[in-house]
Amino acid sequence: MDPLSALRDFTIRNDLDQIVRAGDEFRFGGDYAFPCGVSTAYRSKQGSLYSLETLVHFVKHHHLKHTEYMHHARSNNLPAVTFIDRKPLLDYLHGKVSSSDAIQFVNPKFSAASADEYRPEDTGLVPIAATDNGFDGNEESRVRVLENYISMIRSMERPLKDRETILECKNRNFYDVLAAGAKREEERQKAESQQRKDGLVAKNRLMRGDERGFGEEMGYDATPRPKMSLKGSKIGEGVPIILVPSAFQTLITIYNVKEFLEDGVFIPTDVKVKQMKGPKPDCVTVQKKFSRDRVVTAYEVRDKPSALKAEDWDRVVAVFVLGKEWQFKEWPFQDHVEIFNKILGFYMRFEDDSVESAKNVKQWNVKIISISKNKRHQDRAAALEVWDRLEEFMRSRSRG
Known part of the structure; x- marks a missing residue:
């Protein structure tokens, strides 16, 4: 046998x-x-x-x-x-x-x-x-x-x-792989975006003159916007501004906002800081990409409200909140009620965070956006939700 x-x-x-x-x-x-x-x-x-x-x-x-x-x-x-x-x-x-x-x-x-x-x-x-x-x-x-x-x-x-x-991959961290992939994708998209801009600049200068071409070269719609004070409903003239907290304990900062909004990928701030070469940027430009052939209005992202001039506040359209009242200290508004009547608010959190972490935010007119700690393929849906809210807000202000 x-x-x-x-x-x-x-x-x-x-x-x-x-x-x-x-x-x-x-x-x-x-x-x-x-x-x-x-x-x-x-x-x-x-x-x-x-x-x-x-x-x-x-x-x-x-x-x-x-x-x-x-x-x-x-x-x-x-x-x-x-x-x-x-x-x-x-x-x-x-x-x-x-x-x-x-x-x-x-x-x-x-x-x-x-x-x-x-x-x-x-x-x-x-x-x-x-x-x-x-x-x-x-x-x-x-x-x-x-x-x-x-x-x-x-x-x-x-x-x-x-x-x-x-x-079975024990004791391995793939954040470096994710970050390297995101960096290569960012460089590729920058190159493609610049090529599109160069083509648009040349075309528009021939058709409409240098004034129109300058706006396209800067990466935003050059159609003049009406300038109004904070008491009005329309945004000021120039590139719209999105404010983010400067504190590291918040999920979205000036270090990782570009990857999140443009590529739909959340990379922790500490990882981005380690990858940085040179000083921290004062301003980051982000754009929503509908497709490879179309780029819409650009936004400036800043994290120092104290550096804004009076006319700059007319361009502020959105803010990522930390969930603390002291974030709005010395802002040119009476309270958070007035702030979120004039500015779109977002609060980013991990989906398994405690309810207490968003206790203050739930009392504000702020959209809470949840992402997973580990499922990075879900980040894109969260980013699209931010863009959808922002575009609807911009349309309502321009109509007002």
């Missing part, structure tokens, strides 16, 4: 406790004995044959969750049965199915010696013919010799890693 059939027989009879390891072999009661590392006839969907010690360990520990079983196998320096092979293998060993496409017997004449008669050099295949050169001269004997050698080699193999263990 071959090792796989013997293991199946003992599993169905519920005699797994009679399979005992003695040195480098497994003894199946007093009936059979096989080398621990001998290859069985059950082939993994990954292509390799499972060894006997792998299957014995698996069938004795299949009650564990797969992750726990994997750790247990690795702690015993054993290759593990893959998740995809788990159920069909169990069905066969427990007798629920009588055969499987995964079973490939190399030689149906697999020998089965008793424990007392077993010889360590016996690989479990048809013995080599007892001749001086190992075979009796015919082709069948040569095949048998080759099969025995292959089985011996496989019995000594120990896979270091399988597909599942390779995919």
Whole structure:
């Protein structure tokens, strides 16, 4: 009997406790004995044959969750049965199915010696013919010799890693990969944007003169805007301004606002600071990109309200709030009620933050935007929500 059939027989009879390891072999009661590392006839969907010690360990520990079983196998320096092979293998060993496409017997004449008669050099295949050169001269004997050698080699193999263990990345942080990718994308988009601007400048100067072309060169709509005081409803003349907190404890700062609004990717401020070369910028320009061929109005992002002149406040259209009243100290408004009647407010938070963190904000006329701490593919939806609110606000102010 071959090792796989013997293991199946003992599993169905519920005699797994009679399979005992003695040195480098497994003894199946007093009936059979096989080398621990001998290859069985059950082939993994990954292509390799499972060894006997792998299957014995698996069938004795299949009650564990797969992750726990994997750790247990690795702690015993054993290759593990893959998740995809788990159920069909169990069905066969427990007798629920009588055969499987995964079973490939190399030689149906697999020998089965008793424990007392077993010889360590016996690989479990048809013995080599007892001749001086190992075979009796015919082709069948040569095949048998080759099969025995292959089985011996496989019995000594120990896979270091399988597909599942390779995919487990412990103690690794992929923020650097994300940041490098975001930086390359930013550089690419800057180059494309500049090429589009250069083309628009040349075209508009020919069609409308230098005055129109200058506005396009600066990256915003050059159509003059009416200038009104803070008491009015329309924005002042020039590039609209978005204010962000200068404190690091807020999610959106002048360091990471460009990646978030333009690329829809949240990169923590401390990561961006480490990547920076040179001093902190006083102003960052952001644009919403509908497509590769169209760039809309540009916005200035600043984090020093105290540096704004009186006429600059007419251009302030939005603010990312910290959630603290002192953020608005010395602003040219009576209170936060007046601020958020004239300026669009956003509060960025992680979706699993406590409710207390947004206690003050919920009393203000501010839009709360939530993002995940780990699911970066969700950042783009949050950024689009900011842009949608901002564009609707800008349209309402221009109409007013």
